[in-house]
Amino acid sequence: MISFSFLGIEKSYSDPSGKNLQVLGPVDLTVESGQFLCLLGPTGCGKTTLLRILSRLESADSGKISMGSGNLGYVFQQGALFPWMTVESNVMFPLKAKGVKSGLCRSRAGEMLRNVGLYEFRRSFPHELSGGMQQRTALARGLVTEPDILLLDEPFASLDTRTGIHLQEMLRKLCRSLSTTVVFVTHNIEEAVYLADRIAVMGHRPGRIVRDETLSLKWPRDRLSSDFTGVLLSFRQTFEELVDQ
Template identity: 40%
Template sequence: MLSTFRTVALKGADVPTIAEETLDATLRFESVDKHFANGTTALTGLELSIAPGEFVAVVGPSGCGKSTLLRLASGLDTASGGTVHAPTDSVGYVFQDPTLLPWRSVLANVELPAELTGTPKAERRERALDALRLVGLEGFEKQLPGQLSGGMRMRVSLARALMTRPLLFLLDEPFGALDEMTRLRMQEELQRIYAETGFAALFITHSVTEAVFLAGRVVVMSARPGRITASFDVPFPHPRPAELRYDPEFGRIAGEVSAALRGGFQ
């Protein structure tokens, strides 16, 4: 599938340039640096590529620049050096907080992205209902966010992001604030949705087992300034059963990721 991409290339103090290109749907970071005004270097020489339909999870110590990666991929921030190739018009972003509007119904919250882009009412209603069915919230369209559990609110957030029919899904620790049982159920729901839709995904998490359960590839970042220090393929097909977490091969991969993560603190 082809899509319009944004390419941002920065060299030293050069002025940022943005070019529109037609490329295979993917996300690429090439020798990316990110410096902040306070003198902090968040990323240095970062290299990462995500193929169409690939689910990549990123783990690393706190403050290593994981969330900065997502901000650069989404266009919410720009790199200080290197090149970022990312879709301009086909990105879904899910935050740790569902960020729902409390006065709008579930259906109205999900419709919001299409409403803001001027999509006709009938079309956005149909797409919103499809998204709610996909995340298992059919029948909750008229509820307000305050009437839902934490897991259900996160499902609404996922449905809202799916409204854009993204080629690339960016997820910033979306299940971090949930209790353990709800978190496990949401992991199973997300990988089911991924198996049905086939979007590419960049998923940020502090949980190694979550990363291995969800992703086809897990990458490890170093402590600040962040860079990729290790990458692990996870060969299990999607959708994945809950029992996979007890598989010896699953445990072996999780152990290797954990060892690489510990090495990143040294």
């Protein structure tokens, strides 16, 4: 079953001189329900713009988006937690916005906080948490509504390697258990190869998909295996060719 599709998506902005600058397109992409897709590409290739168009935070200049009636979850690069709210209140926020009753909000938020190992910190405020704990809170908030599609914009980019790997494993486990369709933006090749069912590599000037591949790697994945290393090196070569352009 198709979760969503892009057909001929294009986007342009005006630079400071008023000149029109095409940053995206045309982009054609179809994603199956339950698939974990990584959008991989160098900085400035339009990955985040494409994500924002899918989430309706921005509109495309041309093209068509086909998507079912399911709900979306969004996890931003820096978490974007409300600093005046506790961890629990941050996670409850999207449920309250949908009109879910307070008792059920608290119950579902508590369950998700247990899933990410933060239940005992539910009454803490964001500034009292480490960077990794803040991102776990953001992940819990993104998943608490059990979205049909979860969008993540480089959520682990600012974390140390050990914390990032831990959260990658947590994210993959949670999304598989919920059968969530995932679009994960990253410029980290190893992260993409570890997480994804499928990787779409984006070039730039303007942003477009230059390689689209479903991975044959089995689960659980071993980062030290020859199969993993082979896929990693293949995508690294593609990535380096893009950067050199």
